Amino acid sequence: MKKRLPPTPTQQEVSLSDDEFIVSKTDGEGKITYINRVFMQTSGYTEAELLDQNHRMIRHPDMPHGLFQHMWNTLKNGNEFIGFVKNLCKNGGHYWVFAHVTPDHDAQGSFRGYYSVRRKPEKNAITTIAHLYDAMNQVEQNNGGRSAASASAQHMLEYIADKELSYDEFILQLDSH
Template sequence: MKRPKPLEREKFLNEDEILVSKTDTKGKITYGNEGFIEISGYSEEELLGKPHSIIRHPDMPKVVFKILWDGIQRGCEVNAYVKNLAKDGSFYWVFATVTPSFDPGSDRIIGHFSVRRAPDAEKLRAIKPLYAELLRAERGGGMAASEAMVNDILAKKGVDYEEFIHSL
């Protein structure tokens, strides 16, 4: 499927709107609620079985997704601000909470569950310039450069990633 060209047209979630999706362990979409399907602009058929990265906006630093994947593969819930790309090229920001799903009766991860809400506008004002810096670092030195930048920020603040995200 051809990726859309990003446009400067933003969509907004309502305060009470919740977007839900589920993926398998490889990140392929196995479920999307009506809100997720609607805002993405894709049909359910176009989404199911596709990698969740189908909605990844190129303005997103890859290190944010590395942090998400590392956390959920350890069995932890992870939060992040994410800029997504809709099928029509528009974008929308979300505050995502991603949780691993476990096989009943075992510790084996069988998928992931993501709940996304409207982000706090004040916190987005803090995250947008940070993401722009991380993206510049990534473009200049790869993901290792942006990961080093994140680690430096966390070390200077004396917090882990989750504490940092919630302290914005």
């Protein structure tokens, strides 16, 4: 299949309404197996375009790789991840979400993939987090290569540790203002 070029970002923002939730499920490798209607409406992609793809298809270039490295480390350790994510729409616009991602198990407790629910974030949180992500992107540019994501994830965790907070505490505190 021909590889599609990612859309060019327009910095045009689309906002979720207070009662909308974007839901998706993936297999163990992160390949999308389910999306709800709000996911399609917000991103502008059809079900056929999204199923079997990795969520990286909607990754916005302003998002640091280090954040996703931290997300995957958290999930691989069997823990739930929360965080603020800027996603890219098919038309180049974007939408910010407060995301909750969790490993998904069947009734017998066997791992079967991942599950994510996202809602509209607190507006004030975005200013702070976008600042932190800019700094992480700068760290990635300065490092380059394989160590870039680890270096920016470390930058984020040190920035948060300086506030004497855990990552989750920092995120929840930002979202509560």
